[in-house]
Amino acid sequence: MDVGNDARMMARAIVLAKHGLYTTDPNPRVGCVLVRDGEIVGEGFHRRAGEPHAERNAIDAAGERARGATVYVTLEPCCHHGRTPPCTDALLEAGVSRVVVGMEDPNPMVCGKGLGRLRAAGVEVVTGVLEADARALNPGFERRMRGGLPYVRCKLATSLDGRTAMASGESQWITSADARRDVHRLRARSSAVITGIGTVLADDPHMNVRLGPEEFPALWPDELPRQPLRVVVDSGLRMPLDARMLQLPGATLIATCEDSPKAIARANAVGAEVQVFAPDDRGHVDLRQLLRYLAEREINEVLVESGATLAGAFMQQGLTDELLLYIAPHLMGDGARGLFKLPGLERMEQRLGLIIDDTRRVGPDLRLRLRRAAAEASAGQ
Numbered sequence: 096m097d098v099g100n101d102a103r104m105m106a107r108a109i110v111l112a113k114h115g116l117y118t119t120d121p122n123p124r125v126g127c128v129l130v131r132d133g134e135i136v137g138e139g140f141h142r143r144a145g146e147p148h149a150e151r152n153a154i155d156a157a158g159e160r161a162r163g164a165t166v167y168v169t170l171e172p173c174c175h176h177g178r179t180p181p182c183t184d185a186l187l188e189a190g191v192s193r194v195v196v197g198m199e200d201p202n203p204m205v206c207g208k209g210l211g212r213l214r215a216a217g218v219e220v221v222t223g224v225l226e227a228d229a230r231a232l233n234p235g236f237e238r239r240m241r242g243g244l245p246y247v248r249c250k251l252a253t254s255l256d257g258r259t260a261m262a263s264g265e266s267q268w269i270t271s272a273d274a275r276r277d278v279h280r281l282r283a284r285s286s287a288v289i290t291g292i293g294t295v296l297a298d299d300p301h302m303n304v305r306l307g308p309e310e311f312p313a314l315w316p317d318e319l320p321r322q323p324l325r326v327v328v329d330s331g332l333r334m335p336l337d338a339r340m341l342q343l344p345g346a347t348l349i350a351t352c353e354d355s356p357k358a359i360a361r362a363n364a365v366g367a368e369v370q371v372f373a374p375d376d377r378g379h380v381d382l383r384q385l386l387r388y389l390a391e392r393e394i395n396e397v398l399v400e401s402g403a404t405l406a407g408a409f410m411q412q413g414l415t416d417e418l419l420l421y422i423a424p425h426l427m428g429d430g431a432r433g434l435f436k437l438p439g440l441e442r443m444e445q446r447l448g449l450i451i452d453d454t455r456r457v458g459p460d461l462r463l464r465l466r467r468a469a470a471e472a473s474a475g476q
Contacts, residue, residue: 101195104128104135104167105225109197111140111149112169112232117283118143120321121393123200123233127153128167129160129191136160148173150182154189162190169229171200171222174209183212193219197229201240235286235395238416244386245286247414249399249406250278251434252421258431259403264297273458274421278400279306281419285323285398287348287389291405292329299339302400324348324394328405330379332358336365350380382414407435410447410467418449418465421457 111126119125119141127149129137137160139152147155150172154161172182172194186194194213199222200206210220230237235246252270253259260266268275282288283304290302302325322345327334332353340347347367352374359369370388375381389397399409409415420434440446448468455462 108167123236125149125170129157129164131164165193169197172209195221201237239390245394245397247397248417249415250419254427258427260432262430270421270423271458274460285396286394287324289326289399291401403436420463422461
């Protein structure tokens with residue numbers, strides 16, 4: 096076994112999988128490479144749910160050269176009939192001799208079964224090659240399959256002194272156009288974007304992807320990313336019927352505790368979908384139940400773009416998997432509004448610990464990617 100070559104070929108499969116970053120939802124992003132006698136003879140990736148999987152595309156590209164080849168695939172081949180036939184059958188029919196996998200499929204219908212079927216047929220199987228990189232392709236799919244929740248990113252833009260808006264509420268624009276483009280790419284890869292009714296009433300946001308094809312070089316010239324589901328957390332059902340997001344293509348879901356048939360009918364009449372949730376102990380939408388509901392709708396990745404109250408609630412309840420903080424190099428003063436509302440934190444020992452996973456420049460701004468420290472993250476489950 097050539098460990099170095101396995102890693103190189105898996106790295107290529109991961110690059111291919113990223114071509115589906117904005118299009119495969121709710122399916123995982125998967126890339127595949129077929130190698131025979133040291134030469135790549137076929138490549139493929141999964142483009143969209145209902146279309147052929149990465150393995151079948153690579154086999155089709157290889158043709159007869161697939162016989163005796165080694166397969167490098169980022170995710171365990173499926174072994175069940177879904178929208179498409181099992182990929183394990185396609186690999187066995189093609190006569191491949193070896194399959195190298197980045198990670199096992201977390202889907203209970205597949206998990207380990209696809210690999211077992213290949214081994215039983217005499218195919219050599221190697222697992223765990225560049226596993227961390229393979230997992231990074233599909234955090235939402237894995238989170239939904241293993242835990243019944245989507246993967247939640249919370250995005251906030253702040254000044255250097257931790258302010259998100261002036262005292263008056265003015266907030267456009269804290270960060271640069273480069274940072275805003277980066278956020279649109281985050282929206283494009285997300286299954287849903289969540290905001291609060293306070294943000295809607297104050298800013299009347301679009302909450303959609305507003306970038307052209309030149310911003311998505313991995314896509315095809317004739318298509319743009321699908322619009323994510325827009326979700327408004329609106330416990331009292333105060334959503335304005337003339338809100339801008341209701342005039343846009345794509346779906347808007349209002350999550351509320353107000354079970355008023357007349358108000359719901361009015362919202363439905365302007366194109367909004369309304370889902371009523373039992374309130375939590377504060378009389379607000381139960382955020383964990385909202386996330387479970389979204390997971391049942393095959394929502395993999397959620398982007399929270401909201402004010403300090405909702406962002407603080409997601410953080411304090413341990414529901415934020417990843418925090419993306421865009422920091423602009425200016426000061427807004429101590430009278431301006433802060434990042435989070437986190438009631439009850441009074442002593443240093445009550446601090447919410449975070450770990451910085453990545454730091455990079457985005458134009459003139461700084462972007463931090465953070466996650467909750469392990470002990471606190473597990474306590475919120």
